[in-house]
Amino acid sequence: MKTWFDTARFGMFVHWGHSSQRGCELSWPLVGGVFSLPFCSNIPVDEYHSTGKTFNPQKYNPQEWARLAKRLGIQYAILTTKHHDGFAMFHTQQSDFSIQNSPYGKDIVREFIDAMRENGIRIGLYFSLIDWHHPDYPAFTEADKPYVFGQHRQPTPEQWQRFVQFMFAQVRELLTNYGKIDIIWFDGGWERSPEQWQTAALNEMIRSLQPDILINDRLPGFGDFDTPEQFIPPQPPDRAWETCMTINESWGYNPADTNFKSARQLIHTLCEVAGKGGNLLLNASPMGDGQIQPELLERLAVVETWLSANQESIIGTSPGLEPWQFYGTSTRRGNRVYLHLLMKPYETISVRGVPIKRIKSVQVLANRMELNYSTRCGIMDSFTNSDPLGELTIQVPESAIDPYATAIAIDFTPADAAL
CATH class of the missing domain: 2.60.40.1180 (Golgi alpha-mannosidase II)
Known part of the structure; x- marks a missing residue:
């Protein structure tokens, strides 16, 4: 079934969390880094989590983000509501590890949704199935380093039952407290089996709460569209798809990473993705204070100028x-x-x-x-x-x-x- 997503062509990904205060990646530093993020540091687990208590982005202005997105012709915007580190950027009744208990206090997700919705941009929520902070997951510790794919400490059956209830409850909060949500964008499914995640039941709950929502392909066994990452596939997938991409080599704000794509590269990527019938989900990573990094804004300004004259050839088109x-x-x-x-x-x-x-x-x-x-x-x-x-x-x-x-x-x- 065709949906708005099939011809959206341009989306904005926003990776943001308490670790942005440090100028480091989201989540991965606490497990010692990962090969795919060359500028990811290794931060002791407790030290990494500690900035959840100090997160206070006083220059966060979601209206500015939304106006930028609108000028760019962005059709949908996706915010990290909870990354692998378990920190909720929304008010949740399920955990104290959230923005509600930080100095900022206000619900970042609600402010983001309200601003984007007001500017006619569809809403997407990123949610990681992984939770390296929750004791029943179980939480990742220094003893678990180095991180090795496929080798993850398993919980007891009692722990896992409690964690799954917690995870379902947070997803339910996101899909009932903020009005219509257009996309839920899962990540992290590799650490457990579909049976452990209870993906069939999760999919059913999501569809019952938000009948028109789209789910990405990272809910194991389910999903409405494919999500190649950091590259343009040589042949387009057989169904709706997007490629998510960073402007430098990092998903989170990382001042050490100056390997920025040029504005020309970004424009060419957008053209190529549109020509193959996909969407470009381009990441913009705010700094710890809530402002978007100047180097990103500089490039996006050029993209905006080009699109102001050529948007007709991208947004809403077919291959x-x-x-x-x-x-x-x-x-x-x-x-x-x-x-x-x-x-x-x-x-x-x-x-x-x-x-x-x-x-x-x-x-x-x-x-x-x-x-x-x-x-x-x-x-x-x-x-x-x-x-x-x-x-x-x-x-x-x-x-x-x-x-x-x-x-x-x-x-x-x-x-x-x-x-």
């Missing part, structure tokens, strides 16, 4: 041409096809296998500059076929080239058959 038809990414909206030039052309570009007699216009999307073009097809096709498929050659002068990515719109007259 465009086949790879053999055009050496680049492309999208489609009805009878309009958008070409994304991610490399500078040599005077012209070619598009093959298109209905050349139905071409109405070719123009640069950003400024509506008309481009000269020519067409050709098989000689006999031109005589015997009223709607032949052929080759379109477009002249692209230097003045038409965008320094980040040039979007070209090709308009076709309608036909009964799809292009």
Whole structure:
């Protein structure tokens, strides 16, 4: 079944927690780091958890985040309500380890949801199944280091029963206390079996509380869409999908990590993902005080400027041409096809296998500059076929080239058959 998610194309991921005060990753430092996060430090367990008592982001302004998201054309925003470290960014009756018992006190999740909803952005909540703080999980200790995938201390049956009740209760709070939620984004399923997580019962509860909600594929055995991470899949998955990506190498605010993607890389990634029919869930990691890191804002400002002129070619589109038809990414909206030039052309570009007699216009999307073009097809096709498929050659002068990515719109007259 098709949903809004299938053509959303651009989402915002927000990884934020009490550890952001330290300028370190969420959760992973307390287990000694992980290979996939090159700038992740090793912090003693108790020392890591201690900043839960001091978290007080006085410069947190969710309205600013929401206005930024809206300007970017973001369609949905997902916040870490509870990461692997077990700290709840919402008011919960199930645990004292939450924002409610920090100096900040206010419900960060509620403030985030209200701001995004007010700006017309759909709501997603990240929730980790793992809880390295809860005693019945059991809690991760210094003796458990180094962290090894597949080798996790198991609870007693009594402990696990209590933990599952706790986990279900927190998910229930998130899905009953904040109105309509569009996505619940699970993580951490690798540490236990689907039977231990009781994923069938959890899925049933979620659907009963929020019938229209979408669940990602990280609830083992269930889910509505796929979530490749930190890369664009060479072939798009068979169903709805998004790729979640960081702007540097870290999910949480980490000033030591200066390996930032350029604004051009981000724009090209967005074009490629849209051309494959996916969504880009781009991470923005706030600092401990609640402000988004300046280096991220600098790049997002460039993306915003580019999208202000080219958003039509991304948001709400479907995949465009086949790879053999055009050496680049492309999208489609009805009878309009958008070409994304991610490399500078040599005077012209070619598009093959298109209905050349139905071409109405070719123009640069950003400024509506008309481009000269020519067409050709098989000689006999031109005589015997009223709607032949052929080759379109477009002249692209230097003045038409965008320094980040040039979007070209090709308009076709309608036909009964799809292009």
